[in-house]
Amino acid sequence: MTRPPDSILNKTDPAVLRDYPTKLFVETTTHCNLGCFMCVKQTGECAITEGEMSTATFMAIEAALPRAEALILNGVGEPLLHPEIETFIAQAKKLMPKESWIGFQTNGLLIDDLRARALLEAGLDKICISVDAITPEKLTQLREGAEISNLEKAFSALAKAKLCVGRPEFQIGVEIVVMRSNLAELPDTLRWAATRGATLALVSHVLPYEAEHAAEAVYESCSAEAIALLKKWREKAATVGVNIDRYPKVLWNFRKNTDEQRVIDFVEQMKADAEQQQVFLDLKKLFALDTDWLGQVAEIFSKAEQVALEEGLDLKLPELLLKENRRCEFVEDGSAFISWQGDVHPCYFLWHNYHCYASGWEQTVKPKIFGNLHEQPVLEIWNSTEFKNFRENVSRYDYPYCASCGLAPCDYIQTEEFEQDCHINQEPCGSCLWCMGLFQCLR
Numbered sequence: 053m054t055r056p057p058d059s060i061l062n063k064t065d066p067a068v069l070r071d072y073p074t075k076l077f078v079e080t081t082t083h084c085n086l087g088c089f090m091c092v093k094q095t096g097e098c099a100i101t102e103g104e105m106s107t108a109t110f111m112a113i114e115a116a117l118p119r120a121e122a123l124i125l126n127g128v129g130e131p132l133l134h135p136e137i138e139t140f141i142a143q144a145k146k147l148m149p150k151e152s153w154i155g156f157q158t159n160g161l162l163i164d165d166l167r168a169r170a171l172l173e174a175g176l177d178k179i180c181i182s183v184d185a186i187t188p189e190k191l192t193q194l195r196e197g198a199e200i201s202n203l204e205k206a207f208s209a210l211a212k213a214k215l216c217v218g219r220p221e222f223q224i225g226v227e228i229v230v231m232r233s234n235l236a237e238l239p240d241t242l243r244w245a246a247t248r249g250a251t252l253a254l255v256s257h258v259l260p261y262e263a264e265h266a267a268e269a270v271y272e273s274c275s276a277e278a279i280a281l282l283k284k285w286r287e288k289a290a291t292v293g294v295n296i297d298r299y300p301k302v303l304w305n306f307r308k309n310t311d312e313q314r315v316i317d318f319v320e321q322m323k324a325d326a327e328q329q330q331v332f333l334d335l336k337k338l339f340a341l342d343t344d345w346l347g348q349v350a351e352i353f354s355k356a357e358q359v360a361l362e363e364g365l366d367l368k369l370p371e372l373l374l375k376e377n378r379r380c381e382f383v384e385d386g387s388a389f390i391s392w393q394g395d396v397h398p399c400y401f402l403w404h405n406y407h408c409y410a411s412g413w414e415q416t417v418k419p420k421i422f423g424n425l426h427e428q429p430v431l432e433i434w435n436s437t438e439f440k441n442f443r444e445n446v447s448r449y450d451y452p453y454c455a456s457c458g459l460a461p462c463d464y465i466q467t468e469e470f471e472q473d474c475h476i477n478q479e480p481c482g483s484c485l486w487c488m489g490l491f492q493c494l495r
Contacts, residue, residue: 066384066447067384067385067386068383068384068386068443068444068447069443069444070386071431071434071435072116072119072120072386072431072434073116073120073386073387073388073430073434074119074120074121074122074385074386074387075120075121075122075123075124075385075386075387075388075495076113076116076117076120076122076123076124076387076388076390077124077126077127077387077388077389077390077400077495078105078110078113078123078124078125078126078127078390079105079126079127079128079129079389079390079391079392079403080104080105080110080125080127080129080131080134080137080140080392081103081104081105081127081129081130081131081133081134081392082100082101082102082103082104082127082128082129082392083102083103083104083129083130083133084128084129084130084133084159085130085133085159085161085162085197086130086159086161086195086196086197086198087195087196087197088159088194088195088196089193089194089195089196089265090194090229090231090258090259090260090261090265090268091128091261092128092261092404092406093128100128100404100405100406101393103392103393104129104133104134104392105134105392105393105394107136107139108426109392109393109394109425109426110136110140110143112394112425112426112429112430113390113425113430114143114144114147115429115430115431116388116430116431116434117144117147117148118147118148118149119149120148120149120152121149121151121152121153122152122153122154122155122495123144123148123152123153123154123155124154124155124156124493124494124495125137125140125141125154125155125156126156126157126493126494127391127392127403128404129392130158130159130161130162131156131157131158132158132161132162132163132167133162137171138170138171138173138174139174141154141171141174141175141176142174142175144175145174145175153177153178154175154176154177154178155176155177155178155179155180155223155494156176156179156180156494157179157180157181157182157227157493157494158179158180158181158182158206159181159182159195159198160181160182160202160203160206160207161197161198161202161206163181163205163206163209163210164205164206164209165209165212165213167209168206168209168210168212168213169212169213169216169217171213172210172213172214172217172219172222173217176222177221177222177223178222178223178225178252178494179210179222179223179224179225180225180226180227180252180254180494181203181206181207181224181225181226181227181245181250182195182226182227182228182229183203183226183227183228183241183244183245184228184229184231184234184241185234185237185241186200186237186240186241186244187237188200190233190234190237193233194229194231194233194234204248207224207245207248207249207250208248208249210222210224210249211224211248211249214249223251223252224249224250224251224252225250225251225252225253225254225494226241226242226245226250226252226253226254227253227254227255227256227493227494228241228242228253228254228255228256229255229256229257229258230255230256230257230258230270230370231258231268231269231270232267232268232269232270233268235270235349235352236352238255238352238353238355238356239352239355239356239358239359242356242359242360242363242365242367243359243362243363245365246359246360246363246364246365247363250365251364251365251366252365252366252368253360253365253366253367253368254368254492254493254494255356255367255368255369255370255492256370256490256491256492256493257269257270257271257370257490257491258270259408259410259485259491260408260409260410261406261407261408261409262407262409263409263414265409266409266412270349270372271370271371271372271373271374271490272337272341272342272345272346272372272373272374273334273337273374273411273412273455273456273485274334274337274338274341274373274374274456275331275332275373275374275375275376275453275456275488276371276373276374276375276376277329277331277376278326278331278332278333278334278338278376278456279338279341279373281322281325281326281329281331281333282322282338282339282341284322284325285318285319285321285322285325288318289314289315289318292314294311294314294315294318295315296315296318296319296322297339298312298315299315299316299319299335299339300335300336300339300340302315302316303316319335323335331376332376332453332456332457333456333458334455334456334457334458334460335458336458337456346372346373349372350372353369353372356369357369368492370489370490370491370492371488371489371490374455374456374485374488374489374490375487375488375489376453376456378449378487378488379487380399380446380447380449380481380484380486380487381486381487381495382398382399382400382486382495383398383399383443383446383447384447385495387399387495388430388434389403390425390430391403391404393424394424394425394426395419395421395423395424395425396421396422396423396424396425396430396433396434396439397419397420397421397422398420398422398439398442398443398446399484399486400486400491400493401417401481401484401486402417402418402419402420402480403419404417404419405417405418405419410455410483410485410490411454411455411460411461411483411485413460413461413466414461414466415461415465415466415483416466416467416468416470417480418469418470420442420480422436422438422439422442423436423439442479445477445478445479446479446481449487450475450477451473451475451477451479451481451482452473452474452475452482453482454473454482454483455483455485455488460483462474465480465482465483
């Protein structure tokens with residue numbers, strides 16, 4: 053199999069409709085050499101099977117490589133623990149279009165001078181090292197087994213390899229998962245990474261997998277549009293002496309006086325306004341919103357942007373609030389996710405079996421599998437009616453906003469086996485926060 057001429061690559065159709073995946077996320081291993089606080093593998097109910105991708109399984113992906121724009125070698129585990137990772141990169145590089153790229157995220161512990169050079173010689177184009185803190189005790193708390201000296205060694209080795217191999221275009225990046233316990237360090241962590249050769253920075257919110265992790269979430273699970281409506285009606289009510297923030301207290305009063313009824317009336321008008329604008333309101337969350345905290349986070353994000361500007365970092369920050377206008381970049385970018393066993397999935401959210409508390413309540417997530425590479429060719433799975441229908445249905449965004457719904461969690465989503473949502477869709481995407489801008493990855 054050889055790389056096709058670039059002229060035959062059809063990029064005019066939306067990626068979701070093409071007859072080949074544009075981006076391939078490949079899990080080479082689920083093994084890891086760290087114990088990270090925010091990792092699904094550290095949860096008590098983790099049901100992920102340990103293993104590493106065989107050469108035969110990787111070879112089964114090759115039919116999709118000649119038209120792939122990106123190959124991201126990430127899953128639950130540490131990619132550098134796979135003994136054939138350089139071989140996989142070199143083989144993929146021979147088959148992929150010239151303008152494509154190969155990359156992965158890593159904890160960096162296994163990168164020394166020899167390993168860095170081997171990766172660049174194999175054809176790796178982009179790497180992101182996880183650095184959630186630069187204070188030694190904080191780093192150890194978040195990533196058990198990690199040390200600042202190991203991270204410095206990894207950055208140094210990659211910078212040297214760029215010169216030795218003659219790959220000035222090679223991108224060194226940093227990935228940071230922000231939580232309440234490390235948010236204040238974000239600007240300093242970005243500057244630290246930039247001074248060690250990083251030119252790319254990915255910042256993501258934590259995806260809580262256990263109840264105690266939910267308290268670490270920096271983001272608020274109300275949409276920017278909902279908060280804007282609250283501000284609008286709060287100001288409108290204030291002009292006539294009404295404080296609508298009293299709403300949660302007066303709502304259930306059996307007998308309401310005139311002032312209390314005016315509060316209720318203003319909130320009803322706000323709800324009607326939201327319905328007209330198709331903005332979902334969870335009034336309980338909305339009136340409990342910590343605006344002071346939001347201001348603090350916005351200030352730190354602003355400082356991070358200033359550091360990036362000063363240091364020449366390509367910084368990608370997550371949304372601070374949920375986006376009402378959703379976009380699933382995985383589906384719209386034509387992504388296929390392949391586990392180490394060869395199962396084909398549509399996205400990170402539906403890649404493994406786990407529990408999470410992304411919206412503050414427990415949710416069971418089951419993997420969505422469209423086929424296995426040992427039973428069907430990869431392009432046959434991609435073009436199957438089931439997978440095509442899934443991508444097209446998701447891209448219509450005709451599913452509920454579970455995070456902003458006052459009735460959530462409901463029986464549709466808080467169940468061990470998802471069957472359908474309240475819109476009678478079979479795609480469990482209404483409760484996914486990836487498409488609302490909170491979580492980021494190398495893509």
